[in-house]
Amino acid sequence: MKVGFYGHVRQYHNLKAEIDAAIHQVLESGEYVMGPTLKRFEGELAAYSGMKVAAGVNSGTDALWLVFMALGIGEGDECITTTNTFFATAEAIWIANATAVFVDSDPRTHCIDPDKIEAAVTPRTKAIVPVHLYGQCADLKAIRAIADRHHLFVVEDNAQAIGARGKDFRVGELSDAVCTSFIIQKNLGTFGDAGAVITNREDIDRRVRVMRNHGSEKRSQHSMGYNSRLDDLHAGILSVKLKQIDAGNDLRRKWADRYQQGLKGIEGIARPSETPGYRHVYHLYVIETRKPADRDPLLQFLVERGVDAKCHYPIAIHQQQGYPWGRAARISGGVPCSERNAACCISLPMYPELTGEEVDYVIEVMLGWDRSVRQCRPPRTCN
Numbered sequence: 001m002k003v004g005f006y007g008h009v010r011q012y013h014n015l016k017a018e019i020d021a022a023i024h025q026v027l028e029s030g031e032y033v034m035g036p037t038l039k040r041f042e043g044e045l046a047a048y049s050g051m052k053v054a055a056g057v058n059s060g061t062d063a064l065w066l067v068f069m070a071l072g073i074g075e076g077d078e079c080i081t082t083t084n085t086f087f088a089t090a091e092a093i094w095i096a097n098a099t100a101v102f103v104d105s106d107p108r109t110h111c112i113d114p115d116k117i118e119a120a121v122t123p124r125t126k127a128i129v130p131v132h133l134y135g136q137c138a139d140l141k142a143i144r145a146i147a148d149r150h151h152l153f154v155v156e157d158n159a160q161a162i163g164a165r166g167k168d169f170r171v172g173e174l175s176d177a178v179c180t181s182f183i184i185q186k187n188l189g190t191f192g193d194a195g196a197v198i199t200n201r202e203d204i205d206r207r208v209r210v211m212r213n214h215g216s217e218k219r220s221q222h223s224m225g226y227n228s229r230l231d232d233l234h235a236g237i238l239s240v241k242l243k244q245i246d247a248g249n250d251l252r253r254k255w256a257d258r259y260q261q262g263l264k265g266i267e268g269i270a271r272p273s274e275t276p277g278y279r280h281v282y283h284l285y286v287i288e289t290r291k292p293a294d295r296d297p298l299l300q301f302l303v304e305r306g307v308d309a310k311c312h313y314p315i316a317i318h319q320q321q322g323y324p325w326g327r328a329a330r331i332s333g334g335v336p337c338s339e340r341n342a343a344c345c346i347s348l349p350m351y352p353e354l355t356g357e358e359v360d361y362v363i364e365v366m367l368g369w370d371r372s373v374r375q376c377r378p379p380r381t382c383n
């Protein structure tokens with residue numbers, strides 16, 4: 001059996017009639033950029049998020065740096081985040097010309113560790129940028145309390161966790177703005193690049209809208225801006241998929257539960273940890289090998305048996321070649337948990353369109369690896 005890593009083509013087949021109709025409708029309307037389909041989707045996204053406004057932009061990366069710029073964050077200002085995230089979180093801080101300050105991640109959730117943030121705050125700190133990594137919310141209550149003590153902005157990188165919730169908070173409720181990505185493989189993904197800024201702050205929304213459209217609110221009138229718009233074709237597709245997001249996330253949770261049960265006897269790995277009361281939406285199902293030396297052999301074991309597993313993210317940002325490329329960056333304290341996660345992580349296939357047989361096959365291969373490891377350690381000496 002082969003189990004692929006991505007489910008977006010299956011998702012397209014499941015929603016083909018509605019998606020094709022949405023594309024057709026936009027094509028026939030003749031309005032492809034900043035048209036009525038985008039406007040409608042922005043309203044739907046804000047309503048789904050329980051927030052005042054949403055502005056579609058070209059990508060999740062753009063959503064982040066547009067918000068930083070809308071908040072007036074720039075050269076000399078510091079934004080605190082973790083190195084245990086997709087590269088774009090830090091990249092957006094650098095695009096805004098600010099300093100990226102990295103603190104360690106929580107060893108259980110792999111999101112930013114709130115206990116490490118306060119020591120990183122300086123008079124130059126302007127914002128905390130928590131990432132809801134793998135589909136689970138960072139501890140926004142603790143982060144908000146720190147932000148309040150030091151008068152900082154909070155910008156949520158929610159590229160991976162649309163539909164997630166904290167124990168007693170919603171995404172967006174405790175921050176200045178939420179940035180999300182709709183790239184293909186995200187829980188809510190289109191057939192290309194797209195993103196959005198969702199916020200209760202109308203001043204941020206207005207500035208982002210002006211900047212995304214060449215600094216223009218009115219035809220022929222411009223201030224400095226950029227071209228970062230979400231096309232109506234993508235908005236139409238996303239509108240169809242938004243209706244399915246909760247059902248899709250429920251299926252991800254179902255498959256995660258099946259993995260959790262099936263893998264619980266394997267001593268050589270740690271399974272993902274779901275914080276009680278949180279709704280984890282499993283953008284990724286990430287296990288960690290207990291020994292860094294086991295990670296690459298396990299990955300190979302899975303791939304050789306038809307299971308397309310990957311790593312998110314095997315090279316932490318500060319470990320990338322050439323870091324920080326002349327940009328302003330600082331690591332506060334050490335980041336051993338992020339480095340350990342980079343060395344030990346493996347993402348197993350996770351998407352709503354998986355079948356029970358596929359999930360069971362992945363579990364079976366994992367159990368096979370466990371048996372092989374138990375029989376002869378170290379595994380590389382075995383045939």
Ligand SMILES: Cc1ncc(COP(=O)(O)O)c(C=O)c1O
Nearest residue numbers: 059060061086088089159181183
């Ligand atoms: C955590 C995180 N932040 C930011 C991004 C950037 O989004 P995009 O690829 O749409 O620019 C992504 C995903 O790609 C991501 O996973």
